[in-house]
Amino acid sequence: MLYVRAHHILGIGVALAVMTAVDGFFGSRVLELPAMAGGGSGLPMRRMLPLGFAAVGAGGLHSGMEQFERVAGAAVRKYELWHALVMFATTVLLIGGVEMATSDSRRTVTAVRALIIWWGLALVSGAAFGRWLSWVFPLITIFPLTYLQQNGRGEDRWWDWAQQPPSTLPCWVLAAIAVVIGAGAFAWTPWRRQRLTRAWTRA
Numbered sequence: 001m002l003y004v005r006a007h008h009i010l011g012i013g014v015a016l017a018v019m020t021a022v023d024g025f026f027g028s029r030v031l032e033l034p035a036m037a038g039g040g041s042g043l044p045m046r047r048m049l050p051l052g053f054a055a056v057g058a059g060g061l062h063s064g065m066e067q068f069e070r071v072a073g074a075a076v077r078k079y080e081l082w083h084a085l086v087m088f089a090t091t092v093l094l095i096g097g098v099e100m101a102t103s104d105s106r107r108t109v110t111a112v113r114a115l116i117i118w119w120g121l122a123l124v125s126g127a128a129f130g131r132w133l134s135w136v137f138p139l140i141t142i143f144p145l146t147y148l149q150q151n152g153r154g155e156d157r158w159w160d161w162a163q164q165p166p167s168t169l170p171c172w173v174l175a176a177i178a179v180v181i182g183a184g185a186f187a188w189t190p191w192r193r194q195r196l197t198r199a200w201t202r203a
């Protein structure tokens with residue numbers, strides 16, 4: 001199918017397989033990072049890996065026919081929607097499976113929550129800069145999540161979605177916001193903007 005070829009599904013699958021292997025074999029490696037509050041903190045590599053899964057998954061929506069697809073009708077948009085849903089479900093299963101096999105259920109939930117937030121940011125980034133740049137906004141979050149994540153008492157801040165436990169409500173609020181803005185960015189196609197602009201000018 002032309003749609004499948006244009007979106008390099010095989011390449012995306014290979015990239016996800018490699019990241020899954022890295023997560024499984026090297027995810028427990030601890031990176032020693034400085035903190036602005038002083039001292040430093042150990043960060044297991046797998047706490048940042050959901051970012052890569054989200055960036056690759058959302059970036060997989062890019063194709064050589066992107067300009068055509070962004071103004072295409074309902075049929076192509078339906079393919080895109082299913083593509084996005086399948087990629088999201090695949091990354092959730094991969095992250096969740098590795099975490100369940102190598103850590104515990106609490107860490108699994110935290111990783112999936114982080115994946116949801118980074119997926120939302122990746123979709124916004126793709127809408128803003130082009131889908132092949134879906135990694136831009138997720139990548140920006142690395143700085144606060146690795147350098148500003150602790151307060152003066154050495155505690156993780158409330159917004160640190162990569163490390164706060166599953167029971168942390170503010171991080172779930174961030175996840176819900178990410179879902180809303182990500183879905184909105186995905187749906188906000190040029191033809192929808194034109195249609196709303198025409199409706200506004202006629203009102």
